[in-house]
Amino acid sequence: MSDNYPRIWKVTSLIPRGSVASYGQIADLAGLPGRARLVSKALKDAPRELDLPWHRIINAQGKISLPKNSESYREQRERLLMEGVRVRDGKVDMGLYQWQPDLLQLLFELEY
């Protein structure tokens, strides 16, 4: 496992209900620019006990990055709809739902 997983998990846990973030965005906020793919891996390997809001992470195009036929795809879509995020044909309006964290406050959150 990468030493960076914890940082990724931490940032992920801060995405508020009703918002979404892209893999690349999480990588950036975790101080790992260019490593979007590592974020997807970190989510897959995340221990269930952490109970992370993994469903709030989608790709930069606003689309769910899971195979559309899979059970996990259905669950992610369901969870998003559940918290008020509109999903049409597997995609979300990023301009409307993308997380825009206050960096100073985020910095504080990460300390603790």
Next chain:
DNA sequence: ATTGTGACTTCGG
């Protein structure tokens, strides 16, 4: 060292 793979991203057409 080389190759293939993936819950990615960006750029062109």
Next chain:
DNA sequence: GCCGAAGCCACAA
């Protein structure tokens, strides 16, 4: 706006 190609990073065979 929807692909496909090319870039990219980490990792396992």
